[in-house]
Amino acid sequence: MSDCFLPTTEVFGSNVFNDSCMRERLPKNIYKAFRRTIENREPLAHEVADVIANAMKDWAIEKGATHFCHWFQPMTGLTAEKHDSFISPTSEGKVLMEFSGKELTKGEPDASSFPSGGLRATFEARGYTAWDCTSPVFVKEDGKNITLHIPSAFCSYNGDALDKKTPLLRSMDSLDKQGMRVLRALGNTTSNHVEATLGPEQEYFLIDKEYFEKRLDLVLAKRTLFGAPSPRGQEMDDHYFGTLHERVASFMHEVNTELWKLGVSAKTQHNEVSPAQYEIAPVFTTVNVATDHNQLTMEVLEQVALRHDFVCLLNEKPFAGVNGSGKHVNWSACTDDGINLLEPGTTPHDNMVFLLFLSAVIRGVDKYAKLMRASVANTGNEHRLGANEAPPAIVSIFLGDQLMDIFEQLANGGAKSSKQGGNLKLGASTLPNLPKDCTDRNRTSPFAFTGNKFEFRMPGSTQSSAGPAYVINTIVADVLAEFAEELEASDDMEKTLEEILARVAKDHKHVIFNGDNYTDDWVKEAEKRGLPNMPSTVEAFKSIPDKEHVELFERQKVLTERELHARTEILLEAYGHEKAIEAKSMVNMAKRQIMPAAVEYAERLASSINAVTSAGVTSTSQKKMLEKFCSLIDALDDSTAKLEVAVAEAAQIEDIPEKAEYYRDKVVAAMTAVRSVADEIETVVDAKIWPLPTYAEMLFLK
Template identity: 45%
Template sequence: MNNLLDNFGVNCFSEKNLKNRVPDHVFKKFLEIRDGKAELTLEIADIIANAIKMWALEKGTTHYTHWFQPLTELTAEKHESFISINQDGTSLAKFSGKDLIKGESDTSSFPNGGLRSTFEARGYTAWDISSPMFLKGEEGSKTLYIPTAFIGYNGEALDKKVPLLRSINVLKEEVLKIQKILGDNETENINVTLGVEQEYFLVDKKFFYKRQDLVLSGKTVFGCLPPKGQEMNDHYYGTIKERIEMFMAELDNELWKVGVMSKTKHNEVAPNQFEIALMFNTANVSVDQNQITMDMIKKVANRHNMVALLHEKPFQGVNGSGKHCNWSLSTDKGINLYDPDTLSEDNLSFLVYLLAVIEGVDRYASALRATTATAGNDYRLGGHEAPPAIISIFLGEQLEKILENIENINLNENSNSELNEIFIDKYISKIPKDISDRNRTSPMAFTGNKFEFRMPGSSASPATPIFVLNTIVADILREYYSYLSKSLKNKTIKEAVIALIKDRYPKHKKIIFDGNGYEQKWVDEAKRRGLPNLKNTVEGLPALIEEDIIQLFERNSVLTRTESLSRFHVYVERYNKQCNLEVSTGIRIARNQVYPFVIKYISNLSKSIHRSRKIFADEDLFEYDIKILKEIILLKNDMIILADKLDEHLLKAVKIENLYQRAKFYSDKVKPVLEKLREKVDKLEEKIATDAWPIPSYYDLLFNL
């Protein structure tokens, strides 16, 4: 047996493992519970928990943890030992159904946006039966990771998973209704699928820990590019260096062990930037596996004396890192509802689902934009390396032509035979097998049989944009179901679908754009079309508390009004903290590292000039040296003045009680000054000897692996 196949999933508790370890009636009940057709009882939970315990102990596991995803974009875990003590003092391994189903901890320090007070901040974790458990850790001290949802005392969503699961359920319901009304009586379940592409940087550990800005904020506050950056494109898809190959091989192996199907790896555009792509899975499992992947990238990098950077823009002047979320829908019969090959004379469902995304993204573009609004992503979006902040959809010429032609059909009572001829001959037959060419500047592109949302930042959980996209599409499909139900009273299915397209497409086609999103003329054109251009986090986040967005989540039972408001509060607070970290770190480096070094450099250069002038009387000989000395002194003075100004701004910022107004102050007043400070420090770096600069340079970080 191939070693790859031997190792895959060895540390993942799959349904196959469960089936082999429990009675048939228990496994059958488990499947019913997983599919939402039955409730989990404590009796069934006890049997499943015992099977899991025995499997874990056989693997050398000592602890278990309820693994959850709070609103930090990270994961959280509290480990509990399997060991327990009998009354007679003997020990035993204990893990009950109650231990499996529910966990409880204080968790008061996690952000909650006012959903609970610190003095009563009890939180509960509830087993997510739809996502497989896995083992992590070294031999003899492994831990069983149980994917869970994180909720408050009264059931409030405190994490990323709860709204995702809710959105998946509501989308499944609406898709099943559409399938049924379009004549599909066989489909019983719908899968919301997701494939994630993850970008990241690697730097040598010895340089990382000499950079306070990287350690504390995840990005370089200062640093000028070396003579060569990414402009030669020689790193992109280039030969993978041996050290990186060894890291990637171990990363793949570790992911495969826990059942994560790492499929693709390659060098990205920027030096020391890389990408890993996972195979498609159900959206919930895919989100969990992306979190596992991000954590594993960091851990494996550390073993190879490297540090992984997941920040969206760790280096100014080279490409940042994104997370491409490839989203689609499929039936339990294996049919991809976004596969154009399904489009035929008797099956127009593809067009209904395509239109739902077009209309939904147009109507709720600001909500999708808000899911990508972070301090880190502000440096990346619109930077001629990533999608612009304006949301648009790329369909491709063939699909756009189909919709345009349908829009122009003149429906009448005797149109059915004409529709057969025109629709089939002129439209469907012209769809090529592969229509996956993509506009790389598009925030959302149709890529063959799925939509690729390219705006999320590399450090973000894909759960946030996906739960919003799910909700948007579900909401639109509910309207379509109502429309089609009325239309089918006097129309055929084909006529009803075409009438729907003729009614909705003209109103929302303004969201479709296939040009260059990096050009200024697209910004002007988008404004003319009425598309929002929410350039940064401060402009983007308020969408979360717009009344129509709050109502969108409420009527779909995805987020309550209180939960929506809490997320806005949490994300604004996160932005403020990140800004404060970057600014404070910049001040500290400028004053405590750069300034003392520059003073010493000025002193040495002054003494050198002074000594040389005693030997050579000709003043012109030292004109250049004196000019450089003056420039360095002036830059040093400007640097300290700007650092002092930033200090004053920070004092003002913390006195602004309203968190959103504080965020605006950071965005409008503080960050521009930090950029000016960066200019001065970077110019100093350019003028001072490379080997004498007090912190590792971009050359060290980007070209030394």
């Protein structure tokens, strides 16, 4: 029976070597030893790893797997995998199927072929992958190829982190340590660990594969570099939550099935604001597993789309003039015994644990706002942030009416009450009274409290959630460490708590903003408040190795100064590479597709004028049309030539930050000039000879 027709309860997790599978297949003593490793954050013993590896191999082979791979997340932002088969030749000319604990726990991919920011030279090739046993192993089907995937960290021969998972795991340890210090100081003796939880909402576009293959910009740059606006966009507000197109619904059904088999708890799906845009969101889980699951989600979206003759576009801004795609990172912290530390309860004003952890988040976000901004910077997001569709590049916090009231009470000497939501009456006898939340939601805020978690709305759709997550983990852990020192030294706990809460409320009230973040007035107000505004991706990246950031990451043992500088170089270099690809693709399309179509149209106009004139008729309008159109051709030729010069000049710059700045300031401006005239040409040229699928076709035809 096809997986599509099996009960969801049977499909879910069927390709995951999860806890129930381990309990069933492992000897009791081995299973208990593995659980101790997870629960006590201890290294895995070699003899335990050998037994687990053998059980994994048997399970994977039963699923049809012939290979295994360490699945890791290098600084490319994508995932990587090197496949090895289970076969081991024998002297009789046959093979055995073997898999050892060493192969499970350690791999050796080539570290020099991935971005390293100077941590590795080309001739220094050795790198290591290490099994992250906190994230479940799974079997993945890629066509007829079935492989056992082992979630792993990736480091250099010298132990430097070359991936996004290693700092995430380190930040989880830091948050656990500092969070538990605070809880113990407050008298909690039952919880053993503090863990961050995550629920990344993934937005994406679907367009017909036929159109995608005709657009070199989409194939190479993952976004449209040309395209006149469609006569219809998103102004009718009719796509958001609209009825699913049958073809899209079939695609979503298969996506869900594939994700459920991998243990990804895909929960929500719907049409998004822009035409051809959609969203999928999971149930919350621990930050590490959630990050792995989101990487799988992006991979599955792209793979399944092709089976339905779609292409899934994950770029933050694939189409100008309509909303781009984000990845809202919903972050919270909880204990191993089920306490959500950001759950306000019915009387949040006297919930000291909640108020203290809330204050830690507020102080951390305000203190390290530049780092928060840098964690969501990339070339695509530069087009999205601040475009009246996503939060601006200014980091602020939305608390809502209830918590804002409590925050103000704390600043004035202590909170004594909490606003309540009450009931909402809809005025129809058949409709029930609805319990009303204590505060509204603010979709314009970059960092909004939404009931028992914070929604970080700035991350871009292509980004790994690991970066924003480990930044939040680290800054919150650092502030919790400050609080813990005060609480542990206190002789009067109640007084110390009041002092901490009052201090945070007074010192950080300027970062709280409950209004409309899209307005120009807020930009001006934020400047008055002293909040940093970094619309430029390059500017954001250059702030990463600031002294206070280096000290923060080293203090919490998440990244060394060496690793932080390497990441900055990697990101700036990637920015330059991406802009170069875009610019070169634009030149190619302008010269080989748009210019020939424009010239052909001009020739047709000229022939038409000659024919009319030969007939003895005046062709004044046609002549004006031809003159104006020829001036557009000249402008396209001129602007394209200038773009070529700018790209050539950028290629001569060796200094990575200087090159990134040149692309931002000179190349992007030249690209804008080419697009402006090309898009105007599109509105004039005969549709029959225009070489590129239009916005209207890509966004509205399925």
